[in-house]
Amino acid sequence: MGTIALNSGLERTAFFYQSVVGKKVVMAVTGSVLCLFVLGHMLGNMQIYQGAEKLNNYAAFLQGLGAGLWAVRLVLLACVGLHILSAYQLWRLKLDARPTPYVKKATVATTYAARTMTWSGPIVLAFIIYHLLHFTTGQAHPDFRRGDVYHNVIAGFSNPAASLFYIVANILLAIHLYHGVWSMFQTVGVNHPRYTPWLKRLSKAYAWVIGIGNVSFPLAVLTGIVK
């Protein structure tokens, strides 16, 4: 076999990322960070069911982390950026890889979730931007009170249009995770006849938990369970 020269760390990284495998591994690793964040975010928000004081104290605690909060935000931002960059480049490769489409194409094994990753992804991104403007910075909120998270959530979700967008986007997020969680393991090379069926179950359970948990917030406000 001929020689491959990888003289520096940069060359090594470039060689890795240049390949279709490297880009997918970047998607998987950044995706796993985002998956864990989504779970933590949802569990934290569950405190809305324990009343205004509990939720606002939790928010104040997070704000009080100061530099720590910004470190987490920067890591998340980097993950989102890399996840989107590799997704975009892979999507372009996909378009390039089959220039002439099939007249007739059937699928045998592909799930709806797997087929729609390139749709659910960008819609969830649009939602995240709206979500940040809505509840974090307040520009997209009709009655934003800094520090009073409980009030912001109730007032925000009282608008059925806003709530509907949250519900739709979180169902799409759940669909994204339905394929994504298992896919992460497969991409980084974890596949074993003993564990893969369980990882697929984990993926489905993860999607259902995140989906139901997140959709419950706007529904609870709209139905008056939380007020």
Place this chain on the structure above:
Amino acid sequence: MKIILNIWRQKNSSSPGKMVRYELGNVNEHMSFLEMLDVLNEELTRKGEEPVTFEHDCREGICGSCGFMINGIPHGPERGTTVCQLHMRHFHDGEELWLEPFRAKAFPVLKDLMVDRSAFDRIIAAGGYISINTGSAPEANSIPVKKQCADRAMDAAACIGCGACVAACPNASASLFVSAKIAHLGLLPQGEPERDRRAMRMVLKMTEEGFGYCTNTGECEAICPKGVKIENIAMMHRDFTRAVALFREESKAGGAG
């Protein structure tokens, strides 16, 4: 039985193609799919028309020459079979079928249902082999091989290189084909010494040839006529990542090996 065929006709790689409809009235249910096309071609030849070009060789499902799409599925609706081993009894009288070539940038259509799969040969040439001096056969038990590894290597070696995985993949990825070779050789002690370089060179070549990437849909595994598993793709990802991370230059002072 009667079969209605819509077949992709394309004169050569530079001209555009289109679906052409044929009706075949005298199909025997015991014919293989290719024998049915032979009958069509004889009819076309008699009429002075150009026969339909399709690749075939062994007609017993082991050479990897044949293969095209039947109603959007490579090798047709039956699982675990190539198109030459698919029989007309699996279709019903009067059924309408759409036949078109495997589609991928890396598999340009040569004519009708025939595509150029030499990209696969170039990927194999990049690293899908073991550099070993041939000579007299070694003593059979001189290199112990774990049974489970031999089994997995054998399963991966079942790949006949037909290209159906690329055709079925929504991203036209060759991952199943490439990973089958990486797993087949990498799992055996004879292939172990070149495992890292093999993964790097084959993955890079697959990328260069214009194949897409793997989105873990499992479509390739489902339609593979030889049942090659996407477990191999996980192994390819693992081997490639490890190889790039741990790659070392050969030592100049390492001798004249």
